[in-house]
Amino acid sequence: MAPSAEDIHDKLAPSILSADFARLGEEIRAVERAGADMIHFDVMDGHFVPNISIGIPVMESVRKVTRLPIDAHLMISEPARYVEAFVKAGANSISVHCEVCPDIPAMARRIHDLGARASIGINPETDADKVLPFAEHLDMSLVMSVHPGFGGQEFIPAALDKLRYIRRELKRRGLSIDVEIDGGVKLDNIADVKAAGANVFVSGSGIFGKPDYGKIMNEMRELVVHTPSKL
Template identity: 85%
Template sequence: MSKSSQADPADKIAPSILSADFARLGEEIHAVEKAGADMIHFDVMDGHFVPNISIGIPVLESVRRMTKLPLDAHLMISEPARYVEAFVKAGANLISVHCEVCTDIPAMAKRIRGLGARASIAINPETDADRVMPFAEHLDMILVMSVHPGFGGQGFIPAALDKLRHIRRELKRRGLSIDVEIDGGVKLDNIADVKAAGANVFVSGSGVFGNPDYRKIMGEMRELIARIPATI
């Protein structure tokens, strides 16, 4: 269980390689690692749960060999139970499964943790956060989608801020200290707002990889989030 009286979890920046140059993937990962990334976000899409197909287990295995950073595997797939073990074996440190396709959140979390990874549940923009909150004590992280999953480069959905506030407020009320991740459209112009609303893990694809200087952009992001108190 993640019940704790400790301080709020640390802030983490997780560049999403969905926006990286795949012809230079190894160089891109080394570049964001050197620039100070805390995690690498790995988007998996199956063409069923979301209307797009991305990357899978062989690529994650390759990425694992390229970096010592934690790999944050976001499974946007319709049958995650079939694949979580393979992703953990391939090197994922954290697995996010969508609540929309997970009928037993505690069982899924127990399985992921039993495999040696951290367990997270993701929530689509149209899904109420209270679908997940009853099971928060079983989780290491809750992932809030601030775009409709499937494609990179979308604009941030402002309603995600209210969802973040609700989640962090409920976690604090229940004495739970777990990560809250935001994924979708996170850039310099809104990262302070999502920190203030309760997120502490910031996935950014084009917000990082769309800039020529990864160290500079992530440094500016850190400066902005560091100004926001870690209390909701």
């Protein structure tokens, strides 16, 4: 189920963790109108990460207000227990973390069997080689550029080296999968992460913290489009 080379293109993925939850439906419609390619949906359990966020009922509500693909980013200790529920609630893609996923191929098969795209996340302190041997089973690799658990953190520059390494290794093996970057992505660094090999850009406060979503996303897209990969 891994995508072909022509499926790999740049995508902006606003993270609703930074949206105004009192107006969540309106916020999602606003970023969709502004040109978002997908919605990033952060799930936290207070165990794998030191915070609790949103879950299945909110996913069901989000699914009703947008036609965009939704990536459920499961920052939880027991993802296998919940992947089916999130897909049934409307997720098009499931991202689980390698740190709590002892059998990545089995997890990918499970997600694919449910009809969703399979993605594996890598925390800042985790070596990319924990995931790369299984990349042929995946549709996307998610690189965390902050420590997961809270929105609004500063980008960790070492994530750029990890991105370069992952994209180089994927190219060496002839694999075309999405590489997503999540954490502290803003207008002032989105070109750097594009040059390092990312093609899916998660941004929370970098978009929802701005007064004009269309303007900031257009500026981000212009930088992405005009920044070649430097691998």
